[in-house]
Amino acid sequence: MAQSVSTVVLEPAAQEVARMTANPPFLFQLGPEKGRAKLAELQSGNTPRPEVDIEDIMVPGGPSGQVPVRIVRPRGEGPRHNGVGGGKLLDRVRSAAHEMMQPKGVGGLLPAVLYLHGAGWVFGDSHTHDRLIRELAVQSHSAIVFPEYSRSPEARYPTAIEECYAVAQWIAAQGGDYGLDPSRMAVAGDSVGGNMATVLTMLANQRNGPRFAEQVLLYPVTDANFETGSYREFADGYYLGREQMMWFWDQYLPDRAERSNPMASPLHAGIDQLKGLPPTLITTNEADVLRDEGEAYASKLRQAGVPVTLVRYQGIIHDMAMLDSLAGTQAARSLTAQAAMTLNRALHHGG
Template structure:
């Protein structure tokens, strides 16, 4: 891909073996920050190959080095494996970023769909465990609750890019019991305000015609109530994962969203 170079690396951290892809912008001077990216795909169908163009756009746009987490998909493993692997990646990046020319003290985390879910959960986990500092969290059209019964699910859960039935299938595999679904690391929207206090600044992007719209916006509102610095933006006239889909790459809403994300990452990593 133009404008970047990519290397594959498998790490071992906290007993987890995780494959990472390190993507560097070709035009960079000095040490950059790190963009840790957690992919979507309902924990089933996502991977580096179908997310690399999105990561490339964010790396080039923000000028930061991207690290893509290739976590274990469903049904091979369920919660908390995928999240613990992502946390292991965060810890490794914080300790080893200098090896690939980055500063491990300046990390942004971003994810789309269920990757947005795990980005929110990872931010909570890092705070709870006094783990590596996250400078910025970017939740792109995120899943924030294991229920699939919001109005936007009813309005847009069929005949769209993301089907309600597929999300329900993914949730049933990832977190099959009610007790697990109440865990804020599974359903961040169910976290208390006290649990949300002190989280890193957040950007929450939703799409008008998306089953996940309502829960994403509800989570942004709850972050605001908890005193978190949050920006919530709904892109009208578009669908779930619009920033990911190559067919929508050059429509104005995608261009605008990618610029907004890259600008936010660059601004917060520099602090």
């Protein structure tokens, strides 16, 4: 099928990223291990980021029995984990640069944002998303709970989803022991993380599981259809291409027939499956192959009676919230502020 000719005018930083990534070898062509290392290298610069408190723990549950989780709190806000019996603060594995004692006078549980990272189910971790989750924690005055879910192709659908669901259950059951308020929980994610975030809300409805006050989906994957208008227009030359997304899907869910399952492609969910999902913020990017499926999902949620805010950011490409090289763009600053404001309103002011 002929590729459409795009006339999009990108922000200068986005144009530079698009130019630098327009020719092979592309990240996915390096393979999982080298691709992970390369993305980590790209995200290892000196981009300013707010100071926070970091706690790394192991959460029981999921297919393998436990899930590594990072909790990121605004510096000095909210209590940490209380030990059994003495009520003393336990020293957990923390970022050495930010280790500190619990401040006096700090009380009250922090609302929890379960954040599921993007990067194709294959790449990404708490390092690549460090600045973003710090900014969200500080600006929303919430604790970001970040599962280091098992990535593909080592683990395939639905392993990562079940691991993240186990973390949601843990927050609901034991979050209070770690300074998290189980009654004020939201879920968020970027790209494939947005895919899994909304799937968690559907699973929670089906299983009578944890309740989410809000879902924030940043340019989410909602379908495995590579023939949408945005896929045709931005198939090549705009950072995330059609071939790369096809490769990501092959790593995550090789069975193409199974990709129509709503737990893999939420755009295929029936209206009844979507009824009762939490209020939703969906953002899309103008020059992004995922744009049309994200906007189609917003429309379908609205048909199901879900309160939806949909915002398309102009002049920007995929991964603009995560990439440190795009942190200073108008689009990235606005998106982070909007996501944080939405979470703050839902978790601190009852929506």
